[in-house]
Amino acid sequence: MLVNNMKFLLNRQFRCCIQTTSVRLLSTAVGGYSPQFKDNFKGNYDVIIAGGGMVGCSLACAMAKNSLLSNLRVLLLEASPESYYQPKPEYSNRVVALNQNTKSLMTSLNVWKHVENVRLQPVRYMQVWDASSDVMISFSSADMMDDDVAYIVENDLMLHAINTELLAVNSNINIVYNAKIQSYQLPKEAYPSTQSIVKMDNGDTYTCQLLIGADGANSAVRKAMGVQYLSWSYDQMGVVATLDLAEECTNTTAWQRWLPTGPIALLPLDSKRSSLVWCTWQDNAKQLLKLPEDQFVDALNDALWKQYPRSSSVETCTSWLSAGLKQAGMADGAARQLPPSVRGVAPASRAAFPLAFGHSTRYIAPGVALIGDAAHRVHPLAGQGVNLGFGDVKDLTELLAEAVYSGLDVAHPNWMQKYESVRQRHNVPTQVMIEVLHRLYTVDFLPVVLARSLGLQIANALQPIKKLIMAQAAT
Amino acid sequence: MWSYKLSRSVLKGTRNNGIMKLVWCSTQPAPATSATRIAHSTIDTSDVELFSKQMKDWWNPDGPMALLHTFNLLRVPFVRDGLVNTSQKDLQPLKDKKILDVGCGGGILSEGLARLGADVTGIDASKDLIALAHEHRNVDPKIANNKPIYINCTVEDHAKTVANHYDAVVASEVIEHVNNQELFVKSCIHALKPGGRIFITTPNRTRMSQLFVIFLSENVFNFIPKGAHQYEKFITPNELTFILERNDCHVELSYGILYNPVARTWDFSQYQHLQYAIQAVKLS
Numbered sequence: 001m002l003v004n005n006m007k008f009l010l011n012r013q014f015r016c017c018i019q020t021t022s023v024r025l026l027s028t029a030v031g032g033y034s035p036q037f038k039d040n041f042k043g044n045y046d047v048i049i050a051g052g053g054m055v056g057c058s059l060a061c062a063m064a065k066n067s068l069l070s071n072l073r074v075l076l077l078e079a080s081p082e083s084y085y086q087p088k089p090e091y092s093n094r095v096v097a098l099n100q101n102t103k104s105l106m107t108s109l110n111v112w113k114h115v116e117n118v119r120l121q122p123v124r125y126m127q128v129w130d131a132s133s134d135v136m137i138s139f140s141s142a143d144m145m146d147d148d149v150a151y152i153v154e155n156d157l158m159l160h161a162i163n164t165e166l167l168a169v170n171s172n173i174n175i176v177y178n179a180k181i182q183s184y185q186l187p188k189e190a191y192p193s194t195q196s197i198v199k200m201d202n203g204d205t206y207t208c209q210l211l212i213g214a215d216g217a218n219s220a221v222r223k224a225m226g227v228q229y230l231s232w233s234y235d236q237m238g239v240v241a242t243l244d245l246a247e248e249c250t251n252t253t254a255w256q257r258w259l260p261t262g263p264i265a266l267l268p269l270d271s272k273r274s275s276l277v278w279c280t281w282q283d284n285a286k287q288l289l290k291l292p293e294d295q296f297v298d299a300l301n302d303a304l305w306k307q308y309p310r311s312s313s314v315e316t317c318t319s320w321l322s323a324g325l326k327q328a329g330m331a332d333g334a335a336r337q338l339p340p341s342v343r344g345v346a347p348a349s350r351a352a353f354p355l356a357f358g359h360s361t362r363y364i365a366p367g368v369a370l371i372g373d374a375a376h377r378v379h380p381l382a383g384q385g386v387n388l389g390f391g392d393v394k395d396l397t398e399l400l401a402e403a404v405y406s407g408l409d410v411a412h413p414n415w416m417q418k419y420e421s422v423r424q425r426h427n428v429p430t431q432v433m434i435e436v437l438h439r440l441y442t443v444d445f446l447p448v449v450l451a452r453s454l455g456l457q458i459a460n461a462l463q464p465i466k467k468l469i470m471a472q473a474a475t
Numbered sequence: 476m477w478s479y480k481l482s483r484s485v486l487k488g489t490r491n492n493g494i495m496k497l498v499w500c501s502t503q504p505a506p507a508t509s510a511t512r513i514a515h516s517t518i519d520t521s522d523v524e525l526f527s528k529q530m531k532d533w534w535n536p537d538g539p540m541a542l543l544h545t546f547n548l549l550r551v552p553f554v555r556d557g558l559v560n561t562s563q564k565d566l567q568p569l570k571d572k573k574i575l576d577v578g579c580g581g582g583i584l585s586e587g588l589a590r591l592g593a594d595v596t597g598i599d600a601s602k603d604l605i606a607l608a609h610e611h612r613n614v615d616p617k618i619a620n621n622k623p624i625y626i627n628c629t630v631e632d633h634a635k636t637v638a639n640h641y642d643a644v645v646a647s648e649v650i651e652h653v654n655n656q657e658l659f660v661k662s663c664i665h666a667l668k669p670g671g672r673i674f675i676t677t678p679n680r681t682r683m684s685q686l687f688v689i690f691l692s693e694n695v696f697n698f699i700p701k702g703a704h705q706y707e708k709f710i711t712p713n714e715l716t717f718i719l720e721r722n723d724c725h726v727e728l729s730y731g732i733l734y735n736p737v738a739r740t741w742d743f744s745q746y747q748h749l750q751y752a753i754q755a756v757k758l759s
Contacts, residue, residue: 067563067564067565068564068565068566071566190536191535191536191537192531192535401564404566405555405564405566405568406548406551406552406555406591407551407587407588407590407591407617408548413536414545414548414740
């Protein structure tokens with residue numbers, strides 16, 4: 001048994017082997033674009049944002065709203081066509097959990113009210129428990145001065161809200177949809193010029209002083225920068241779906257259960273519906289997608305309710321600890337809520353996406369900066385991915401505004417270095433914590449199960465530790 | 476001032492590269508063999524080329540003047556926040572402020588202030604540096620409508636022509652090089668409007684500054700040219716405060732300044748034993 005477990009553990013480590021990719025710069029621009037582009041030269045901008053996803057658009061919006069940055073000529077390049085959002089009765093299967101920091105950013109940008117006008121669900125209680133033992137940890141809004149723990153918003157609604165505000169501001173921001181970028185030519189050094197050249201598939205050429213890569217995990221800007229990118233696949237997929245609950249309830253609780261295959265989470269949408277994020281091994285995920293609806297619901301309820309085989313030694317230790325905690329007058333984790341059961345799954349709402357880890361060792365190069373998933377990619381188990389990206393937006397806007405207020409160029413290395421260190425100081429520890437959690441919970445090895453169970457119990461009992469976790473997750 | 480000496484070493488470098496045969500120095504006559512010298516034109520192309528080469532070095536943020544460029548990141552906001560204090564930030568916070576940059580050298584600080592909208596007048600005793608500064612003011616498009624004015628004179632002479640004129644006088648790393656410090660400060664204050672502010676940065680006179688600013692920077696690490704500073708000429712914050720207050724100024728702020736050679740950044744700190752900055756307001 002032990003040997004088998006060890007083998008499994010080792011196998012996992014090998015499968016998740018680290019791959020570092022380093023792509024060298026193919027070509028570099030030295031002062032000014034060459035004459036051959038001149039025919040299709042479409043303009044010189046202060047800032048070009050490559051990628052009009054949630055993070056890229058909110059950066060454009062934040063720049064338009066900042067009185068110090070609203071004079072900058074900004075171009076936003078988005079690969080997909082302009083989309084028109086129509087609120088539908090059914091929910092989209094892709095949702096994000098937004099933390100307080102993101103809420104305050106979006107409120108300051110006036111975006112939040114557009115979300116509130118349509119729909120969002122606050123999370124006021126969160127319960128995370130382990131299938132391999134009986135322990136749990138809970139986070140409630142009472143722990144954080146009655147603020148909501150998080151907000152569940154659909155991706156397309158969020159993007160729509162940001163775009164509405166972006167288009168409403170009368171600003172110098174140009175948006176090009178259907179923008180297929182062919183290549184980037186980045187400056188080698190910050191002096192004398194940080195001009196980058198962006199060449200499109202249709203021959204159009206743009207130049208800019210500052211290029212922002214907001215083009216997601218497979219960022220072409222990052223590849224052109226030639227920075228080291230540390231990444232590995234989890235060999236897992238996240239299965240998403242919109243679920244109908246068996247009973248109507250207030251439904252402001254986010255549930256997450258750690259199965260030996262990975263976490264399964266139910267995020268509240270409204271009183272009757274929740275959104276599913278079920279992380280599991282790739283083959284299992286593909287099977288889940290193929291199952292008929294009723295069998296999928298059965299598998300889901302199993303995953304939420306089924307008793308997994310437990311080790312008696314872990315049980316003994318955790319019950320000792322919980323008795324000790326109870327005697328000391330601390331939360332022993334016995335009082336818990338029961339998760340809802342699922343009645344059905346919304347038709348055609350099942351989908352799966354691959355999960356991976358990514359970390360760009362540099363977020364900046366002369367005249368270029370990365371934000372969002374282009375710079376960092378995490379497992380969705382903590383619901384942090386997009387919040388880290390919005391944190392990048394907030395810090396980048398503030399530092400750039402400060403630089404402009406001091407009379408510096410938009411691509412001055414000083415503020416860019418500050419941006420990189422401020423963000424990495426926040427993002428890297430968060431990424432490491434998520435990675436450690438993932439590793440801890442995807443093994444069945446007895447000592448690890450014991451350690452994580454006791455650790456979780458203690459974390460749940462000690463308020464200061466809980467506050468630390470929440471503070472890291474909320475900013 | 477030491478920047479002037481450094482500029483000389485930069486110039487020497489240029490000459491040794493063999494690009495320029497011309498001796499660029501106002502005190503020495505140029506060799507008559509230079510073809511360009513004989514040409515009947517007011518523009519000397521060799522000079523222009525030399526200028527541009529020198530300008531490249533001077534204005535390269537990673538070049539020999541890197542210390543002054545990074546120092547701008549501290550002193551430009553220092554002057555800005557001393558002059559304007561509003562919550563409503565705008566792009567040209569120093570608009571319509573008349574600022575005198577004493578000992579402007581190649582104009583690094585002058586242009587930094589001009590980018591914030593200020594009407595800057597830069598004065599320097601070195602003819603070469605004023606010429607260099609004057610040449611570069613045309614380069615940056617951001618100051619195209621707001622070019623600094625450069626004058627080759629001393630502050631005593633300048634103060635004779637203007638009185639109660641400037642909103643601010645800035646003397647960054649200058650006072651430790653002048654002979655009559657009281658006269659220097661007096662002249663600066665004379666040019667200042669009542670209610671205007673004077674900003675001074677300079678090394679302190681302590682054993683620490685002797686060790687770091689003179690011994691280590693000049694002799695060991697060669698951050699600055701040898702002999703740029705004399706310990707006896709350094710002035711302590713107390714002495715400088717006395718001079719200022721004796722001349723009808725009120726000292727509002729004084730900060731210590733530290734340089735971090737690893738991160739290559741300047742920071743304000745409590746520790747005034749190495750270098751410090753003083754801000755004072757002219758009372759009447």
